[in-house]
Amino acid sequence: MESKAPALYTAGTSIDLTRSIDEDSLVDGPLISADALQSAIRREFQTVPTHCFAGVLSFLHVLYVGLSLCVAMLCVLKFGQEEMCVSVLGNVQGDSAIVFGKVSLWVLVLLFTWYVKHHHNRARRRGYLQFYRGMQGLKDLPFILHSTGNVLLLLILVAGLSQTVRIYMLLSVLVLELLVALSCLLWYTVKVMRFNRERAAPDVSQEDHLQNYSITSLPTETGFREGSNLEEVVEKQADLIEYLKQHNTLLSKRLLNLTAQH
Template structure:
């Protein structure tokens, strides 16, 4: 009895290991997924940032506002034109008040534009484009800063008791200076975003992985903490890596399901 016991139970261990190793070998021996296929799949899933159209529209509205403000200031405030025409168009509202009201409306549009840009850039950051987010971080807030500074200067001009002519020229000077600073910033921002959309690049971590031939050591060194790097930068890079790995796993799962369905 003692000699038969080990003989009966001996094959049980190898049979379990054999079945488990067969399943593992079937997965390992399957067709490997090339790195270029995953890279091209990420490029196909690229989502562009739709803010260049908003920036162009805001630039046009800014130019139109300044031109109309100059016309109102020259024709209605300085009264170089027909006064009756201004009274018929503006009614009892003063010309300088119309310019100020228009400036407030333009500032509200710039505020909405900044919020829209921030929303789309946060989405791009969550998709792994941390480098693009950092490059445009200060640029996307610059138009709002310029318009806010222009509002302060307008308040100063209106608060100081000057003659109507001097005050009008000062008002137009502030609007012109604001136009010369804000519109080039919007155009430069538009160029940067259009270039990003045209390149349709993979996420930052994917580019690093592709350039280093999927070297785990180099990727960990780039993402880990190094001397002289700030804690915020390390956390942002780690968050970028986690987001990329989620997308990478989703693509791997889709590829494996497709290969399984083919076989």
Template sequence: MEPKDGTLYAPAGPSVDITRSLDEDSMVDGPLISADALHSAIRREFQTVPTTYHAGLLSLLHVVYVVLSVCLAVLCALKVGQEEVCASILGKVSGDSVIVFGKVGLWALVLLFTACVQHHHSRTRSRGYLHFYRQMQGLKHLPLTVHSAGNVLLLVVLAARLPGNVQTYMLVSVLGLELLVGVPCLIYYAVKVMQFNRERAAPDVSQEEHSRNFSVTSMPTETGFRECSSLEEVVEKQADLIEYLKQHNTLLSKRLLNLTAQH
């Protein structure tokens, strides 16, 4: 029935839609943030892994320790004409004992280095560099493994109670073998970390999204389970990915608020 004033009542649905569209338009009219601005803001979050300096310093200390141990073994343990000088410096402590004490101190430094490396690599993992973290998983523990094996060999030599000169030669041989294995491991680790710092790559998830967006051929991803991969490895990768995505969303929300305030 038509009202007296000749107007028609409009249905409620369109009015709600009009109001909603006006609200959406008001939001669209606000400052827009480009994808390049967001990408550049997140890209600045890359942090280098500073353990290359630690690896270089530890390698230098290892070389110095072995050189001093060889000099100490030749001059004091083997007693090549320097008995009085060694007695005045070392007192009643034998040259072999000083070498073993130094080896314990070097092992403690390697243990401290491993803990420091684990801390920095865990932070790298939390920032989304899961491939680098897994790639360095075995390498970062290799120096401690080498030095621990060297300690075991030294204990075997000391427990064997060999004659004085033979025991000294065996100690020096173990230290030399440990040097030939341990220092290259540290150098190789430092090179891998330097390559990672030089590349300054985006997190793994960002790289996968970029490759999927700009690839010419559509290739299947490796997110799911494959016959050649173990189930435990897949579950661990997914757990790492979920943890990173949570932190990434938090960081992205903060960047959005900051960039919106700047605009």
């Protein structure tokens, strides 16, 4: 009985050694260096083109406010040039033309917001979760500001004020809205251009790089911890899982293409 135990132990040890040898044989061969992978990811980096449309929207907003000031002074307050107003606007009142222009600008802001969300979602699917979350509130601010401006304009129009007071209050709202919206769009443009210039790797690759090469690296914690936001953790994990699925699918396709070539 005593002689069987060492035999069994020896057999188990031999099995473990065989398994370890087989597993080691699977990873034999030339490995791609981390620098090569990082350079390949940077070559495949896709920029976020929304900053160009933010500049166009800013220009149109400035143009609209400038034209609204001219219409208000010349056609509503009637500081001369009344014949020109009639020839340009026809039977449309000056304040009505300003409101129509405001609605058209709001539609452009709505289209811009949809376009921005589309490209930000694409960046999130490519693994840039920090960029997506960092721009979450900023990308919606122009639409919120213009919607708030529309509400204020409606309140001014239905308040029953005199025409002079009404037009001055309307212009004050438009100018204030312009200053705040331009500041938001300018800051948004700066952040997007910085992101495009850095051409960074996805967040997962950056975390792996920091864990492998940081001198003062410490063990990282994964999952929910006391004091953290459970919804944020779950949402971030869902984003990571979605990105890793798409990344694995892309790598599988490339592997099949390389296999077919050889």
